Amino acid sequence: MSVAAWSLNTSDRCTNPAILNRWHPVAPSHAVEAGESHFTVLLGVEIVCRLNPAGEPEVRLRRDPATCVPAIVDYGCVWVCLGEPTEALFTIEEAGEPDRRIVHAGTIGVNVSAPRAVENFLDMAHFPYVHTGILGVEPYTDVNDYQVHVDPVTNDVWATDCEFWQPMAATTSTTGQMTDYLYRVPHPFNVILYKTTPVDAQRMDVIALFCQPVGPDRIIAHPFLCLLDDENTTASIRAFQLRIFAQDKPILENQLPKCLPLDPRAERPIRADRAAITYRRWLSDLGVTYGVIPA
Amino acid sequence: MWYPIADHHDVIPRHTARTSLHGQELVVWRADDGNVNVWENRCLHRGVRLSIGVNDGAELVCRYHAWRYANRSGGCTYIPAHPRDAPARTAACSTFPVAERHGLVWSTLAGGDDASEPPSIEQLGNDAFVLRARPVRAPADVVLGLLEELNWAPFGSDDTADAAVERTRVPGGVAAVASERGVEERIIFFVQPVDSSRCVVRPVRSGEPTDSVAALRHHATILADVVERAERIQSARPAAPTAETPVAIPTAPPRPERLRVRIERKWATAEKIAAFDLVEADGGNLPTFLPGDHIDLHLPNGLIRQYSITNGPGETAHYRIGVKRDPASTGGSAYLHDRAKTGDVLKISAPRNRFALRRNVPSTILIAGGIGITPILAMAQALDRAGLDVAVHSFVSSEGEVAFRDVLDRLGPVVHRYVGLDPDGTAGVLKHVLTSPDPGVQVAACGPPPMLDAIQTIADAAGWDEDAVSFEYFQTGDIDRSSSFTVELARSARTVKVTAGTSVLDAIRAEGLDLDSSCERGACGTCALPVLDGEVDHHDVFLSPAERAAGATILTCVSRAASNRLVLDL
Incomplete structure (x- = not known):
């Protein structure tokens, strides 16, 4: 670029x-x-x-x-790091496993703040409407209650027990399935998702979204994949991920304001937004003022 | 002050248009009933522009999470992530006044008396011809200044040399007449101020020209010159900083508990069944209703009766209800049949719901007994509009008792009608309809209690999931509001009784105390209060597990007391 x-x-x-x-x-x-x-x-x-x-x-x-x-x-x-690096980069343990496919899926400029992109990544309710036929399909639109906590040791935000009905959750999918998700936010602008893989019932695919804040209200997104997938080519894995991201991009670029408002009254959260609610409070607690509208 | 914000080409059916006025971004869309809506261009939920959403003719659907917003009121009618929860009644887009005049759509950001009506320009008469609008990267005052000096040859004259042009300022623009050798042309140049550095010129000609394409071209050229000069003037000025519009923090508007409606129309829709169209008495918008909602009608004789709203989605100009004459009437249905007449003003409650119609299964069986068809009509139309399968089984005692035949006919072959069956015959049909339970099918029924009991028995016997069958008298929802307890407000020195079905927030407000709220679904924390004593039964999603365990805070909109008494710091 x-x-x-x-x-x-x-x-x-x-x-x-x-x-x-x-x-x-x-x-x-x-x-x-x-x-x-x-x-x-x-x-x-x-x-x-x-x-x-x-x-x-x-x-x-x-x-x-x-x-x-x-x-x-x-x-x-x-x-x-453009300032003083006070702590090490978060770890993604799965990236060290020998049988994982590691794929950087592309760099995509997006006209939106990093926290808006992170929140979109944490969101399941849009699957049937934005990723129709792939990550969700009507009328299976329910977001069942899930759990959210901030890890007292690492200070990462975790959303657990997330599940959503998906017609084609991954490149390795052949049928629809109830997909289990775990979300982890270890950094204000980076978010990781662990999801059920059709390949192995015991382990999970890892998909991360790293946001490069170009300015407070624009980013370059770096989707990062760490998958259990021996079958598909890197090109087709990338193509799948880019297809998903291309569906999100016009939504993200039409959000007003572009920076994320941290005042909980500025927008209208619902129970399905539990992860986002905690994420916004967590950003406030961390003292983040860049890419957001502080409460 | 009213301004034109779009022309009639922008508000064609099933489309949306995006525009701005004084920096406020707006979405403009026309519903199938012809009504034009002008709303703030943001979904309440996550700020996504509604102009990229879908106009389904009745509602505007957000592209992101498919929240649905009703024609006219802008109220949210459905949140698919939580199909069983009715959206908060306070969830509504900011709406702006709208009028159509001279081929243009007008609106104003000002509220109150100032906003009563857009200007009517006499010179234009009734046959206004809208010329092509031009966006300009210059503020309205610069463009108005140039228009006040504009010379042009009227369309149809041969010579452009010395046309005589007279110009006068009119509200929102400049009115001009150009004449030359007997050819006269009258144009009003309206100017829409987009923001502090941009505007749109919207010229309207009096009378359709003989060759409309040539006339459009003629005037596009004239206007192009104005635009170029305006932008040259503006670019010579020092650049003004462009700031993003600050986010306004919306506060939930007070929801009227009672409103006044006028009977606009009364007619016999069937034997012993009178239908009424109720409109807002002062001509305003009625509160948003959801499929299956009912209203309380407060009759002048002091009686209160509940009636279901039969309207389909987007039919928001009135509430249509059906009233069956009860032979044992103590003055409710008898009053409405015998005495209520067109033009009468009645008091009603805001619409309410016993259960929300969920749309998360592919197929729905609706069963109506007699006048129980009224809420079923609203549900059937909403499901049909959402593209979901629906079957309506309507039981009536005689052919003459089929109410709202026009709606049933419009729904078409999905309606199955059974006339004059005895209880055994009805049970036989119900057994057939409910033969095979299916996780992809839900059942909703409304009718006389014996019929609902029969449905319950038959559904249980056939093995239907309890969850899949809803009755009009059923109360469902995720929050158990059945407890009652007392709340002491320490600083206000008051004790409030919270009864089953009401929230702590409602109870505090009923006491006349002020407490801010926003989402009213336990998600934003606005209505939180410190707890001084007592145990909280948390139902929110805002507090962290640690905060819940500490029990020092309660979200008054959803959470309740686990003890008999709560002491709050208010």
Whole structure:
């Protein structure tokens, strides 16, 4: 993606420590592995990523090439911190399992704030209407009550006991099924979903959405997959995921306001939004002010 | 102040249009009954533009989660994620006044008396011809200034050299007459202020021109020049910062407990059954109703009677009810049959529901006994509109007692009618209809108690899931509101009795105390109060497990007391 496509605005710069001091995805790792430089924008700042001869990520500010910023490579992405990295990146244990397929499904620019995209990812009620015939179908529209808690040790938000009737839950599906979901939000702008796989009753597919905050109200989305799937090609797995995301994109880009309002009265939550309700309160508690309208 | 916000080409059936007025984004859509709706362009739930939703002719359906909003009132009628829960009655889009005049749709953001009517421009007469509208990246005042100096040759004149043009300011625009060698053309240039830096010019010509395509082209060229000049002026000005419209925090509007309606029409829809169309007495919108809703009618003789609303979705201009004459009437149905007449004003309650019609099964069997057809009509039309399978089994004692035949005819072959059956005959039909329980089928019934008892017995015997069969007298829902207890309000020094069926919030408000609320479904935390003593029976989804365990807070809209007494800090 060309940097010129993003009109830079100084008000996009982030001064919010709750965001500035965290790791953010800025590129799929395959984009820098070829030895090429990758230009992008993070939190209103233009950056250039590449791998140095030792194979380590090297990320510099485009306007100040002498400055190197902290960078790591993990989960198929280059991650950067523009402030002081106070904690390590969250872990996805399944990514280390040898029989998993690891796929970075593409980079997609979306004209919306990261928290709106995360909330959409946490949402099951839209499946029959936005992902019709794939992740849901009318009239099976019920969202049964599920549980939500904030882990006292890791401070991740968890939604558990989620279930939804899906006609074609994954590339490996042949029939409809009641699909079980677990959602985990380990980072204000990143969200992970664990879902039933038709392949193995004991284990779950892992699908994550990493949001690169270009500005407070626009992102580059990096869908990340960690699947139990020996059959499908990487291209068809990507195509499936991109098809799903392409259905979400026009919804996300038509949400007003683009930043997520944290005042619970600003929009009208229902019981099915329990995960989002907790997520919004959690963002307030973390002191997040970027990409949101604080309560 | 009224402004044109769209023209008639924008509000064609089953479409939506998006526009803005003074920075307020609006969705404009026409229902099948001809009514044009102008609403804030945001779904209440997650802020998605309703203009990308679906206009099904009766309701506007959000693209994201398919929340449905009713024609006229903008009230939410269905939330598919929770098919068994009626949406909160306070859930409604912000609506704006609307009028159609001179081929344009008009609206205003101002409320109150100021908003009574859009201007009527005499010069236009009745045969207005709407010319092509042009959006301009310049504010309305710049464009109005240029229009006040605009010279043009009237369409149909050969020479463009020296046309005489007279211009005057009119409400919302500039009226101009151009004449040359006996050819005269009258145009009003209305200007819609989109926001502080944009507007739309909406020209309307008096009278349809002989060659309308040529006239449209003629005027598009003239206007293109105005647009170019306006945008040049604007681009020379320092750029104004464009800010996103701040989110207004909506507060639930007070819901009238009683309202006044006028009998607009009264007629005999069947033997011994009178039908009434009730409209809002002052000409406003009636509160949103859900399929299966009923209203309490407060009769002038002091009696209160309940009647089901028969309307299909989107039929929101009136409530249509059917009243059967009860031979043992103590003055309720007798009053309505013998004395109530067109033009009378009655008091009614806002619509209420005993159970919400769920639409999460492919197929529904509706059973009506006699006048019990009234709520069934509303349900059948809603299901039919939603594209779900429905079968209506209607039992009447004689052919003359078939009420609302027009609606039944419109529903067509899904209606099965049984005339003059005795109880055994009725049971025989019911056994046949309810032969095989199916998880994809639900049953809803309304009729006289013996018939409902028979349905219950037959359904149980056939093995229907208790959950799959609903009766008009049944109370369902996820929250058990059957408990009653007392609430002491410590600071107000008052004791409130919360009875079965009412919420703590309702009880506090009934006492005249003010308490804010928003979602009224236990999801937003607005109505939370600190608990000083007593045990809470939590029904909300807002509090964390730890907060629930601590018991120091109650969401008064849904949660109740687990003890006999609660002491709240209010």
